[in-house]
Amino acid sequence: MTGEFDLIRQYFHFPQGRGVVLGPGDDCALLCPQPGWQLALTSDVLVQGVHFPEEAEPAAVGHKALAVNLSDLAAQGAEPLWVTLGLTLPEADAAWLAGFADGFRTLLARQGASLVGGDTTRGPLAIAITALGQVPVGEALLRSGARAGDLICISGHIGDAGLALMALQGRVSLPPADWQALAPRLHRPEPRVALGRALRGVATACIDVSDGLLADLGHLLQASGVGAELRLGAMPFSPPVQRWLASGGDPMTLLGAGDDYELLFTLPAAARARLPELAAAGGVPLAVIGEVAAAAGIRLFTAEGEAVRVEPAGYDHFGTD
């Protein structure tokens, strides 16, 4: 570890919060789990050029690297507690580090979580994060609890991040105001932690939309051993997305696009009346986009009543994403 890399660590002196007995500085951090709670753990690696472009704003990279992990905790109804950050960097670029640390710290503090460990190494830019949260014993939201007849619900808007990515890649052209509205949805997704917490004891299954609505719904349905009927007309599309669709854009592209980090969950039909209360607790609008069916597969009905069969995506065998 060079002196240069010792200096990097100065950017990550964050305050320590809940459950931290001893922060970074010894061989290990010491953490105190709360009796009656289980821990939820998730781990993601983001590589420059794969998960974010070289020109990405460093604060947005810091935010998103943490957000995608907190989104996994949210999808299980867990409250973020402790995070580790493994950073490989080609050089100690002070402006990049200050921006990255700022984006990371701001989201971490807003969620009341602590950075309890990490490592900084010279190498091609990559960010490895492990996040731990807590959930009361037996109350974790799993992918496997959906039952035929349940409502399929989604938070926020779908396709915003996908359309922003297409614009960034030059594949579509957007009015400047619409780009301004959509870009933060791609670069600074908001993990739905409060919603995940509110869904404990109510939702029968939950997953976050990282790979795309249809792919992630496929994961949930396969884990639950059920299928789904979806209504395209019920999809919550934002005004910029609605304008793009009105100009001839294909909605199926957006249902296949990832990075929205909204929560996709199932509710017993009898709980429909609780949706406004859940939306208020989660601080995000909720929409019912279909129902769980006993027969496997996803059947999508267009606004014109046309049925489109959609293959569920493959089951993820290793990752905790």
Next chain:
Amino acid sequence: MTGEFDLIRQYFHFPQGRGVVLGPGDDCALLCPQPGWQLALTSDVLVQGVHFPEEAEPAAVGHKALAVNLSDLAAQGAEPLWVTLGLTLPEADAAWLAGFADGFRTLLARQGASLVGGDTTRGPLAIAITALGQVPVGEALLRSGARAGDLICISGHIGDAGLALMALQGRVSLPPADWQALAPRLHRPEPRVALGRALRGVATACIDVSDGLLADLGHLLQASGVGAELRLGAMPFSPPVQRWLASGGDPMTLLGAGDDYELLFTLPAAARARLPELAAAGGVPLAVIGEVAAAAGIRLFTAEGEAVRVEPAGYDHFGTD
């Protein structure tokens, strides 16, 4: 995630053990901490070309990447429970993956720990690991408890890994039998988990030797606000190292070399009689190499009684290593 990378995950279907309520496959793993225990957490990133050479045997890379993290848990007296693995790989090389997974799994199973999460991404070869262990509340071994008069002790042999590295780099030449004996000490260090556990309630401070004996002793002394007197003649050098020293090698080089992953700890002088029992419980010889002194700094006495002043190394502000 390409199909190729989905296949990679097949190499990491390991059995799940203690405290794992739900293994990989959902958004998060679910873990059940034991009441009355705290968690110890550590995180390290290993980059090809920095921490291991490109030609390193994959099983040894898998072993060592895990071992350096388990060594941090051992240094705090914690028993390994749960590990996450973030792997970036330039390509899905089946032979490399099978070897890496084998080295990783063998050590993981021997320590009774579980791989509970991870992520696999395309990119330059790097390995990010976060390891969690458990230790009874209040019994963690910290760096900060050493008091003047305590004995300074070390497990196993010192300098084996450093001499092997010098031989690998062509800086020294060793008889083939000595290289055969030393190479595993560099490539497959054994985390001293059983010893760390035995030291709970006995040792006043502990650290693992990753940066080098003098550097890591410096960390321990600085955290404890004390100094040390060391006897070079008491250093436990292995027969191959003794032969190299007899041929004119400089012992100071070995006290500055890292990678031994032995435990360096302090004991109240009254506990000296317990050393044989601790060595038996830890399955490794123990040596007393000096005493803690009230005055800051490390004073090293050569076998000829000559005093050499050694500057303690800098304090590590960010890492949990």
